[in-house]
Amino acid sequence: MVKKALVYLNRAGKTGHRVVFVSCQLRVVSNLSRPKPDPFNNRVKILRPKPDTENNQMSGLNLDWVKDANVEHLLLFANLAMTTLNNLTTDQSALLAFKAHVVDYRSVLANNWSISHPICSWVGISCDSRHQRVKALNLSGMGLGGTIPPHLGNLSFLMSLDVTLNNFYGHLPNELGKLGRLKFISFNFNKLSGSIPTWIGVLSKLQMMSLRNNNITGPIPNSLFNLSKLEMLQASFNVIDGNIPSGIGNLSNLFDLDLRHNNLQEWQNCRSYSCKTPPHLHKIIAISHSLPNTEYLTLSINNLIGTIPNSITNASKLIGLDLGSNSFSGHIPNTFGNLRHLNVLSVAGNNLTTESSSADQWSFLSSLTNCRKLSYLVLASNPLGGILPPLIGNFSASLQSFYASDCKLGGSIPKEIGNLRGLILLTLDFNDLDGTIPTSVGTLQRLQGLSLEENNLEGSIPYDLCHLELMYGIRLNGNKLSGHIPPCLASLTSLRELRLGSNKLTSSIPSSLWSLEYILEINLSSNSLNDSLPSNVQKLKVLRVLDLSRNQLSGNIPSTIGALVDLETLSLASNQFQGPIPESVGSLISLESLDLSGNNFSGKIPKSLETLSHLKQFNVSHNRLEGEILVKRSFKNFSAESFFGNYALCGPPKLRVPLCKQGNSKRTKKVALIVLKYILPPIVSSVLIVITIIMYKRCRNRSTKHLDHEDFLPLAKWRRTPYLDIQRATDKFNECNLLGTGSFGSVYKGTISDGTNVAIKIFNLQFERAFRSFDSECEVLRNVRHRNLIKILSSCSNPDFKALVLEFMPNGSLEKWLYSHNYFLDILERLNIMIDVGSALEYLHHGHSSAPIIHCDLKPTNILLDENMVAHVSDFGISKLLGEGEDSETQTMTMATIGYMAPEYGSEGIVSTKCDVYSYGVLLMETFTRKRPTDEMFTGEMSLRRWVKESLSHGLIEVVDANLVREEQAFSAKMDCILSIMDLALDCCMESPDMRINMTDAAAKLKKIKVKFLDDAAATN
Secondary structure (H helix, E strand, O other), X not given: OHHHHHHHHHHHHHOOOEEEEEXXXXXXXXXXXXXXEOOOOOOEEEEEEEEEOOXXXXXXXXXXXXXXXXXXXXXXXXHHHHHHHHHHHHHHHHHHHHHHHOEEOOOHHHHHOOOOOOHHHOOOEEEOOOOOOEEEEEOOOOOEEEEOOHHHHHOOOOOEEEOOOOEEEEOOXXXXXXXXXXXXXXXXXOXXXXXXXXXXXXXXXXXXXXXXXXOOEOOOOHHHHHOOOOOEEEXXXXXXXXXXXXXXXXXXXXXXXXXXXXXXXXXXXXXXXXXXXXXOOOOOOOHHHHOOOOOEEEOOOOOOEEEOOHHHHHOOOOOEEEOOOOEEEEEOOOOHHHOOOOOEEEOOOOEEEOOOOOHHHHHHHHHHOOOOOOOEEEOOOOOOOOEOOHHHHHOOOOOOEEEOOOOOOEOEOXXXXXXXXXXXXXXXXXXXXXXXXXXHHHHOOOOOEEEOOOOOOEOEOOHHHHHXXXXXXXXXXXXXXXXXXXXXXXXXXXXXXXXXXXXXXXXXXXXXXXXXXXXXXXXXXXXXOEOEOOHHHHHOOOOOEEEOOOOOOEEOOOHHHHHOOOOOEEEOOOOEEEEEOOHHHHHOOOOOEEEOOOOEEEEOOOHHHHHOOOOOEEEOOOOEEEEEOOOOHHHHHOOHHHOOOOOEEEOOHHHOOOOOXXXXXXXXXXXXXXXXXXXXXXXXXXXXXXXXHHHHHHHHHHHHOOOOOOOOOOOOOOEEXXXXXXXXXOOOOOHHHEEEEOOOEEEEEEEOOOOOEEEEEEEOOOOHHHHHHHHHHHHHHOOOOOOOEOOEEEEEEEOOEEEEEEEOOOOOEHHHHHHOOOOOOOHXXXXXXXXXXXXXXXXXXXXXXXXXXXXXXXXXHHEEEOOOOOEEEOOOOOOEEOOOOOOOEEEOOOOOOOOOOOHHHHHHOEEEHHHHHHHHHHHHHHHHHOOOOOOOOOOOOOOHHHHHHHHHHHOOOOOOOOOOOOOOOOHHHHHHHHHHHHHHHHHHOOOOHHHOOOHHHHHHHHHHHHHHHHHHHHHHO
């Protein structure tokens, strides 16, 4: 049947007749007549060409009846197949052009988009079942980069385009304006720039558009408001400026508008609806008329001014309204209760006030109690004033979070607060609240966070708080609370934060409190607590902050305190502690701040404290300490104020203490006599014997040395390679074999006689420094052996030519993998590479001999990768050998690469092992942010280090390489891992060399970070 249908189709085609579809019936039509269907048996007459036997051609017309009615369907399908093939070819060409244009870091498209498979089976592609055209393109989180190609404009049936979480930059191409069927567009989390294009207005079917977290600039174009079907517009976290046009009122179907975190100034005055409200009172349009279907309106973190009009509440479908962090003034509308579907309301961070000084001035709260679905209410940081009325208890059980901090609230906390049975978080801090904490708070069984700090609350801490089994954090510091600390707080096993400082608490610290083994912060400072610090303090095994300062505590510090290895801040200042400072304090490896001032500590400062590499703040002033002040590592940076007011401390004059006396003179003379009589003579004899042997061997080597024009390196293990062999291996230094060039020469790929590929580094002897570079590499690498150091196979040295033959690294440099197209390293690969580099530096600094080696020029181009992606540190052209001891240093006139040099290296030419540590920290940051330290964005005070440090409070999402973290499995594990890496990098990049971590600790920490990441990722999967 199929064969028969194709015969008919073939014959029709040879006559030049047209194939026509009419009511799903196929007809072959001549230029003279049309076939007629048989009304009785539903058969179709087909005009078929009549054979011309004389000319062997088809001529004339001959009517024939098609006996099988299914043939017409086969002919229809055949023609549809031809049409579909042409359409898919158009889509395929567009997608292949897209693939060729973009940067495919993770090779997702390279491995999946192949002409050997139907395009509808390609990853990220969805096709329309009827027309067999590409209808959806989802490339979210695929590690793509470059500019968005214009070829996408040829996908004429495209309805959905999603390129979220990639690395695209540049402007949106105009060709996308041809996609008239588009309903959904998402470019979130890229690096797109330019303004929102005006052609967006021609996409008449567009329903959702999201441009969040890019670098979009300029104003909102008026053409956007032609999109009458638009339901969602998200453009937060950009730099869009200007006003919010009144034309946005044309978007009657819009239910989600998110323009937060931009530079918008104000909402333009109403025009289309003839607002009667004076401009100085209402800068916001009457949204009730403009956006009647809006469900989510987010305009936070802009520069909007004016008042919030009451009419906004006529937008009865609103679910979320966020106007926070602007400059709105006036009153909070008391008609918010009209928003019966409201779930989230935030007006925080404005200049909103209340209506009068009377108790009912918070009348807007009465209105909000009608919003029975309200779960998140944020009023913080507004000068509202007044008191919190009892009607707060009228909110429904749906209210989960209530923020009213820094609102100039007075009066007491109403007991009706206990009616909010669904409350999870209550913050009323930084107000002027007085009275007592109502016991009704204990009925809030779902409460996890209670913050009442910096008020004027009095009375005792109610035992009722102990009923809140889910409590995570209690903040009551900065009040006038009295009495003792309830021992029952120890029953709150979920408690992670307890702040009771700056109150009037008395008695001893309950012993049960030290059983909260998972608590992270305890602050009981500035009270009148007494008794001693118990030995079971060691149970607080994850504690990070312990502040017991300014109390009346006494006794010794228990040695068990050394078990708190995660402790970062320890303050026992202004108490009555006595006895020695325990040596175990030196075990607090995470400690950053230690304040023991204003006590009665005696004895010496423990030598073990020098191992606290993270220590930034230290104070033991006003005690009874004696002996020598520590001056190594972190202690080099502490001032005289850290040691002031002790009886018998001694040390350097800059610390304003007496110089340390040398021992008793008689004892010193006795020791000297013993040394001269019994110890010195055998030492001198041994030294003379060693010198004699060395001189003998040197003379012997000179007499047997082969005299030749080439002066090869004095290493027996290095075989000599003549100049002609090097010339032959590189095909006479053919440019096709050139791997790269540097300051002192070039590196070629070569193939030696046994077929082995090698890298040959040839020094440019026109530069005097090239001679020193050659000698330096030879001197450093002659005695070092490590799997992560580049290995010298042989050398060639004569007066006119110097070269080193090195291992060939087939995977090139880290520079290539970070910045070249079509290369990508995942988080584990980058971790492994940096662990390899850390191991190499640890060996150079501490492992191979008593004389540390400083690389001096650590950067991505000097990190080479072998066939197994194992990293090898290379290029020791400006490296230095130090004297004995890791703290030794030297001076040099040779400068390393800008951006990677430690401050003391760049300004004074002082190099030490800590210079390499600094460079390693920069390299860590560069590897995981994919941002060079010399990037043009780092000007003035801004640097890569400062950029990373400032982003820590935002979770690093803005600086981390977008290709590493996607909204997929193990996202949290990845972000935790990178956060730990950046913390380590910043420890390496401290301004002062003595504050920097050493490479042994750095390498160990990075290995632990890897282990934790693997465990967390496995747990997630």
